[in-house]
Amino acid sequence: MAEVRYVQATRVYAKDAPPAVDALDLDIKDGEFMVLVGPSGSGKTTALRMLAGLEPLDGGRIEIGEKDVTWVQPKDRDIAMVFQNYALYPSKTVAENMGFALKMQHVPKDERTRRVLQAAKLLDLDEKLLDRKPKALSGGQRQRVAMGRAIVREPRVFLMDEPLSNLDAKLRVQTRSQIAELQRRLGITTVYVTHDQVEAMTMGHRVAVLSGGKLQQCDTPRQLYDNPVNQFVAGFIGSPAMNLQTAPLTDGGARLAGTVIPLPTAVRTAASQAGLRELVIGIRPEHLHLADGTGEIKGEVMLVEELGADALLHVRLAESGNQVVARTEGRKPPAPGQDVTFRVQPDDIFAFDPATGARIGS
Amino acid sequence: MSASAVPARTRMPGPQRFREMSNTVGWGVVAWVLGIAFFLPVLWMVITAFKPESAAETWPPRFTFSPTLAEFRLVFSGWGPYVTHSAIATIGSTILVLLLGVPAAYALAVHPVKRWRDGLFFFISTKMLPIVAAIGPLYVIALKAHLLDSIWLLIILYTAMNLPLAIWMIRSFMLEVPGEMLEAARLDGAGRFREITEVIMPVVSPGLVSTALICVIFAWNELFLALNLTVTNAATMPMYLISSVPQEGLYIAHLSAAATVASVPVIIVGWIAQRSLVRGLSMGAIK
Numbered sequence: 001m002a003e004v005r006y007v008q009a010t011r012v013y014a015k016d017a018p019p020a021v022d023a024l025d026l027d028i029k030d031g032e033f034m035v036l037v038g039p040s041g042s043g044k045t046t047a048l049r050m051l052a053g054l055e056p057l058d059g060g061r062i063e064i065g066e067k068d069v070t071w072v073q074p075k076d077r078d079i080a081m082v083f084q085n086y087a088l089y090p091s092k093t094v095a096e097n098m099g100f101a102l103k104m105q106h107v108p109k110d111e112r113t114r115r116v117l118q119a120a121k122l123l124d125l126d127e128k129l130l131d132r133k134p135k136a137l138s139g140g141q142r143q144r145v146a147m148g149r150a151i152v153r154e155p156r157v158f159l160m161d162e163p164l165s166n167l168d169a170k171l172r173v174q175t176r177s178q179i180a181e182l183q184r185r186l187g188i189t190t191v192y193v194t195h196d197q198v199e200a201m202t203m204g205h206r207v208a209v210l211s212g213g214k215l216q217q218c219d220t221p222r223q224l225y226d227n228p229v230n231q232f233v234a235g236f237i238g239s240p241a242m243n244l245q246t247a248p249l250t251d252g253g254a255r256l257a258g259t260v261i262p263l264p265t266a267v268r269t270a271a272s273q274a275g276l277r278e279l280v281i282g283i284r285p286e287h288l289h290l291a292d293g294t295g296e297i298k299g300e301v302m303l304v305e306e307l308g309a310d311a312l313l314h315v316r317l318a319e320s321g322n323q324v325v326a327r328t329e330g331r332k333p334p335a336p337g338q339d340v341t342f343r344v345q346p347d348d349i350f351a352f353d354p355a356t357g358a359r360i361g362s
Numbered sequence: 363m364s365a366s367a368v369p370a371r372t373r374m375p376g377p378q379r380f381r382e383m384s385n386t387v388g389w390g391v392v393a394w395v396l397g398i399a400f401f402l403p404v405l406w407m408v409i410t411a412f413k414p415e416s417a418a419e420t421w422p423p424r425f426t427f428s429p430t431l432a433e434f435r436l437v438f439s440g441w442g443p444y445v446t447h448s449a450i451a452t453i454g455s456t457i458l459v460l461l462l463g464v465p466a467a468y469a470l471a472v473h474p475v476k477r478w479r480d481g482l483f484f485f486i487s488t489k490m491l492p493i494v495a496a497i498g499p500l501y502v503i504a505l506k507a508h509l510l511d512s513i514w515l516l517i518i519l520y521t522a523m524n525l526p527l528a529i530w531m532i533r534s535f536m537l538e539v540p541g542e543m544l545e546a547a548r549l550d551g552a553g554r555f556r557e558i559t560e561v562i563m564p565v566v567s568p569g570l571v572s573t574a575l576i577c578v579i580f581a582w583n584e585l586f587l588a589l590n591l592t593v594t595n596a597a598t599m600p601m602y603l604i605s606s607v608p609q610e611g612l613y614i615a616h617l618s619a620a621a622t623v624a625s626v627p628v629i630i631v632g633w634i635a636q637r638s639l640v641r642g643l644s645m646g647a648i649k
Contacts, residue, residue: 054545075551087542091564100560104551149546 002065002078002156002189004028004051010059011046020046022213023060031187033180035204037194039236043213045161048193052081052159064157075104080150081159085166086142088134088149095130098148119148122182140171147179151186158183158190164199176203197237201225209233231357234282234350240312243285243324246354248278254351256281257317259296261344267351267361274353279360282350285312288326288342290334295341299324301334315340404625410618418615433619437606441623443594444602449627450513451598452581455520459528459577460570462521467532468558472544482533485526493523497590504591513596519587524577531576535569536562571638579628599624 006026012019021043028034036044049055051062053074061070069077080101088097098119099112107115120127123144134142143163150158163179164172180203183190194200200207201221208218209232217229221237228234234242247254249271253262261281263271271279288297299315302323311333313326326342334340351360410418412429466485470478500519501510509515539562547561563570585600592601606620607613632639 052545052549054548074545074549079549081546081549083542083546085540085542087540087546089543089546089561089564092560100547100552101550104556149550 003030003032003063004034004157004189004191005063006047006051006060007063008060009047009050009057009062011043011050011055012058019043019058019213021050024215026208026215026218028189028191031189033183033190033192033203033205035192035194035200035207036210037197037200037207037236038210038216040195041212042210044193044195044210046213047210048159048161048191051157051191052079053077077157078155079157079159080153080155082146082150082161082163084162086134086146086163088142088145090134093131093133094125094137094145094148097134097145098152101149101153115152115154116148119151122151123148139167140175143167143175147182151182156189158188158192160190160192162194163192164194165196179203198239201237207237209236211236228350229359231280231282231352231359234352234359238284240285240325240327242282242350243288244352245281245283245317245320245322245324246278247281249276254279254281256320257297257299258319259298261296261349262346263349263351264346264361267349270361271351274360276353276360278354280352280354280357282352283324283344283348285325285327287344287348288324289344290326290328291341291343295343297342297344299340299342301336301338301340304333304336306330306333313340315342407618408622410615411622413615413618415612415615418618419612433615434623436616437620437623441599441602441620444597444599447513447516447592447596448582448598448600451516451520451596452578454513454517455524455581456574456577458517458521459524460574463525463528463532463573464558464563464570466525466529467536468562470529471533471536472539472557472562482530485529488522488526493586497586500587501591511592511595515591516588516596516598519591520577520581520584523584523587524580528573528577531573532566532569535566535573538569539565568638571635575631575635575639578631582628 004026005028006024009021009024010019011021024043024047026034026047036047038044046055050057051064053069053072057070061068063069064077064079089100092100095113095116098116102112102115116130117127119125120130125141125144125148129137129141129145134145137145143166146163150160160179164175167175176199192203201224204221206218206220207224209216209224211232217224217233219227224233224237228237231244235244245256247256247261249255249268250260252268253260255261263279267279289295298318300318301313302316303314305312305314308330310327310330313328313333315324315326316322317324352358353360411433412431413427414430414432417424417427469475470482475481504510504512504515509518543561543565544557547557552560583600584598585604588596588598588601589604592598597605603617603620603624606617
């Protein structure tokens with residue numbers, strides 16, 4: 001059990017290139033499930049590997065349990081890692097794979113067997129599989145062996161590098177909840193890397209969004225969704241993504257699709273103080289409410305994606321011709337080619353600085 | 363229209379099918395002709411080994427003769443010391459090559475040392491000089507070290523001869539070991555020694571077998587060094603073959619019998635290692 005701290009942690013791969021991880025500050029609480037999420041090249045995996053000790057630091061430090069581990073060997077950090085491709089030893093049986101770390105720590109054989117069996121039970125791993133080689137297992141079983149190898153060690157911190165990316169969609173959803181539930185039961189601090197924002201939102205107690213090696217925002221999934229600090233987080237979190245449209249400022253609001261969208265006073269004051277002439281307006285798909293011809297935002301339906309419970313409308317806006325996505329009820333959605341109008345609550349509108357991407361007036 | 367289209371889909375039209383078939387047959391014939399061309403001299407050697415000396419050297423060659431084991435008896439009566447020397451030099455040098463080659467390849471592949479490219483080039487550059495150019499100095503060194511006509515000399519030289527190739531081969535096999543697996547081993551607390559013995563070796567073992575086999579073949583068949591640096595105390599099988607050629611008289615049948623016997627060990631080793639060999643030589647081709 002331990003908390004983890006990144007303090008100005010920096011990693012530079014090549015001298016002239018921008019840092020892969022740039023002065024990362026992150027506090028992870030004891031027993032917390034922290035998800036690092038971001039697009040590829042955002043530095044999330046590098047950040048995890050720095051914590052594992054597989055990647056040296058070029059600046060700053062990393063602490064585990066209030067102890068500086070920046071220059072501590074991986075094996076002495078008391079951590080366990082689940083790799084993307086599982087990295088099981090092909091010549092060893094499942095039981096030997098899971099017990100290898102204990103063998104290296106000279107744990108007696110009886111104790112090793114006991115802990116391997118315990119972990120197998122915890123993961124619903126059939127005891128018959130323990131004598132098999134990884135080659136004879138299915139993808140899902142291999143994934144669980146990789147998890148088992150981490151659990152057997154009873155480490156202070158779990159590190160997981162996209163452990164679900166090699167599973168098929170159905171198994172991924174199933175395993176997702178199993179891992180979250182297991183983490184809750186064991187109460188071990190976990191750092192989990194993924195590029196999938198749905199995984200991040202459903203599993204993490206808190207989610208750290210990274211982009212270009214920099215931490216954008218670290219908060220609970222709810223807060224990230226409701227209060228993104230900048231345009232990147234707003235666009236990255238949520239599926240389908242938030243509609244982001246550049247709109248010129250007018251008296252009392254912003255001009256979009258042939259109408260003026262009223263903006264809260266706080267946004268207007270902040271925008272005029274910053275001397276902005278236009279804003280990036282963000283509206284989540286579910287906040288575009290269909291309004292039977294009485295709404296202000298006008299457009300034409302281009303495509304309808306039926307999801308069952310609801311439907312996604314791809315709409316071309318009047319005037320600008322930009323596309324937005326709206327989520328509506330699944331029954332009787334408008335047909336492609338039909339003209340529609342939408343209404344938006346002023347509170348549901350996000351505004352961002354077009355130059356810096358920072359949130360305005362929050 | 364549709365009626366005529368159906369059979370065209372299910373069965374290939376005549377000329378096209380003929381072309382396809384003749385193609386397959388054509389390549390088959392080429393493969394057989396080449397295979398037989400390679401095998402024929404070997405077959406001729408084995409057949410000749412069973413002939414009496416008088417029947418071996420006739421022109422045109424005779425295919426009817428009464429087979430005899432006389433020449434084999436003659437070979438087995440004199441091969442004792444030669445085959446022992448060959449076995450010791452071959453096995454000894456191959457073990458040494460693996461013992462030295464594995465750590466060397468590890469240092470060049472898994473955790474590359476500084477200037478590993480130069481190291482790699484140095485190893486292969488030792489094979490660029492023809493061995494004839496070095497035989498003089500080698501003779502003098504062996505003489506001063508009192509190693510002339512000693513089996514130790516052959517073990518050392520065969521190790522030096524095979525090591526560069528072995529390092530290159532083992533290195534390429536080690537590059538196939540997934541990086542994640544080595545990182546997992548580091549996190550699991552395996553040191554350098556455990557990393558090699560418990561994680562890398564099991565993965566590259568088919569490659570090690572094929573490397574060992576190639577070293578065995580090269581060392582077993584080596585003649586030049588043995589001929590120039592040994593006389594009796596360390597004379598090997600290839601030297602025995604040469605010694606079967608007398609100054610005068612008939613010798614083809616005897617030489618064939620000796621050559622047949624000399625090639626048997628390599629064939630047996632190759633046959634045993636066949637499965638590993640195919641896996642080893644095709645490593646990296648499939649994931």
